[in-house]
Amino acid sequence: MDWMAWTLPTAIFFGVIAALLITFTVLAIKFPETPRVGILRIETTRGDRLFITLLGSAFLNLAWLGIVGANQPYALILCLIYAAAVFRWV
CATH class of the missing domain: 1.20.5 (Single alpha-helices involved in coiled-coils or other helix-helix interfaces)
Structure with missing residues (x-):
């Protein structure tokens, strides 16, 4: 490898x-599970919410890197909060 x-x-x-x-x-x-409708008003399953979480976390990390430039562990905390929100409300 x-x-x-x-x-x-x-x-x-x-x-x-x-x-x-x-x-x-x-x-x-x-x-x-059956799909559910959340705040986005689209039907999502667990897999859809995982994809939305991963995609959003990638953008959050890139934005953090561009704006702050360091201390990426704080970006991870932000991503975990974002993931909890997506799985709760989306």
Whole structure:
């Protein structure tokens, strides 16, 4: 795997994404859900909300990096708050 220049943070990032996808797949099989309508007024499932969370978190991190430039752990806290809001109200 040297050709990919993996670093520990990169490996952890992709490992967490893989674990989330596996977890959500198992949840969908064991506990099927019906789509619900949230604040966006569109029907979303758990997988849709996960995608919205990941996409929004990417933009939040890029904005944080562009505006603040450092202290990315604080951006992670912001992303966790954003994720909780998406899964609660979207």
